[in-house]
Amino acid sequence: MRITRRRFLHTASAVAGGMAMPAITSRRLHAADAIKVGAMHDRTGSHGIYGKEMDDGIKFVVDEINKSGGVLSRELALTAYDTQSNMQNYAQYAQRLATDTKADVVFGGISSASRETVRPILDRYKILYFYNTFYEGGVCDKNVFVGAETPAQMIGPALTYSLDKFKAKKLYTIWADYNYGQICSRWLKKFAEDKGCEIVAMEYYPLDVTDFSSTITKIQQAKPDLVVSGLVGGSHIGFYRQWPAAGMLGKIPVYSTVFGPWEKSALKASEIEGLVTSFHYFQTIDTPENKAFLSEWRAKLGQDYPEIGTLAVCTYNAVHLWKKAAEQAGTIEREKVIAALETGVSFDGPGGKVMVHPPTHHLVLSTVTAVVTDGQFKIIQKNENVEPQDTAVLCDLIKNPNQAKQYQP
């Protein structure tokens, strides 16, 4: 067909109009002065078991804050992405939140791999970033605040408890084979050896391994006093099923650094009796604040919402900490909010008080050690004001503010 001038003008204007549509329509849809909050969680995929409650958590807390008047009298407009446990999605959505949505603050990331994908992007675009999943520690970045537990906080008290209770000297350790497992295993080795224990083995499993039979045989031959498990994700749940299947439940105690309601709900109570675990928050924490929080959560998200864990609560706490800092600073401008957070902002969350630890940009919080009893997390002990010592030894952002890296033991 011949391209006439008329046809060309028609097509070009239609295309140009179509491509400009998002700018035209979205301007009308968003409130003019809303604060743009970005979120990235794996609602589906291998880490979906963790991401669902975090994604629901951020929607819950943004809604709660908006109902009570927003931040600095401005509404929060949430853009929450489901990254589907895929790192490319994290990179893509981080880019989009930075350049297209132009978010004022971003909450998200689950696996350490996802955090390390997103961190450089958000640093480059100078967008404040909160990472709220318990991890292997060491992140030392002026632009990043970690709203969750580090190994010193989770493992420290729980390991002490396990070593005392089971009189353990020989430890056999198994880990997920990515940065979390690799780095966390080294922290555990350090903590255990400081207490005079011997680490008999450190084994690593890719995230899609489902068959642990040779591991279990090797553990039986090594005869350790305690098995420490840092297995992560859906496929590794197989270990917690194959262990009692091989008749090992109760023969050798197991302490898991990553075992929360997300794994527990896939297993039968009889399969996990006696498992030791530790986080900042368990749903079974018996305080009035927690009960109030849970009834609000259930009212909004359904009375039969599955048991939530520390991930949802850390997300909830992080947004409130940011809100407090913004209100203290009187602005959402990144530098001023960071300065406000560094004065040691604190918030009373459902798991207790959490406070920003200025030199490391992590939190001082309480951690709870629990033992699975009759299918429930029975709380054994609570340690208050545990500092992120593993990161504190290496990272001081007040003295050396220009840092953006992750330290390793």
Next chain:
Amino acid sequence: MDTAAVVFIQVLSTVSSLVLFSSGLAVIFGMMRVINLAHGELLMLGAYSLLVAIKVGVNLWVAMLVISPLFVAIVGILMERLVVRHLYGRMMDTLLATWGLSLFITGIMTTFFGNTMEGISTPLGSFRIGNLTESTYKFFIIGMASAVLASGYLILKHSRWGLIARGTMDNPIQASALGVSPSAVYTVTFGIGAALSGLAGAVLAPLSGVLPTMGVAYIGKAFITVIGGGEAMLAGTGSASILFGTINQIVTYFSSSVIGEVALLVSAVVLLRVLPQGITGQFFRRSL
């Protein structure tokens, strides 16, 4: 000595799992040359149908051996009728279509069942060999794999239906001239392949967590086994499973599971370089 015995049983069990979860694909790809990327999801549906049946109160063994295969067979037949049948001979398009189906099925299961579901603990308890204990369920898996291979052989070699199926796969035009409807044979064959996958998913479910995404862990190995096996369906799957399963399990035992997986993949690459038609392109050529 105990170690050797336990490792031997674990090797047999790994080989048997490979046979089980590759058998469905062996039928669908081996016989019909359909690249079914939704194979992992058929396994997953087998596992979920087992869990649902048990929740409703059906006996474990009935659910595992009857209900799951039936249910997934129906899904397979629907898949074949609605999607795959229009794409016979078009390999790239079947690949894309089954990939889309796999995403669709995963999505639907996530929507209805959420991300985790309480599974079933491994039945049959454990047994002891000297100082070591292992799960008795492994014997069941070995038994099931043998049953699948044996019944496959009997049906294909000695039954009328097996004759019709083999004939149609070989030469559909000649078969239709003799009064057989090739499209009906294709549908039934696809259904049987799906049923085998459903059975495998149900049998393997008590050993691992049941998630909508569990299919992903199996599909790679299933394809490697089927292609490494070659033309013949039963002998191919059997011999490839023995080769890869043994290498994988022994290397895993002596080092770590990462190296075990690498060893499996390296041996697959070497095998295909040396025997491009798969094992049964060279050995056992005339077998089933």
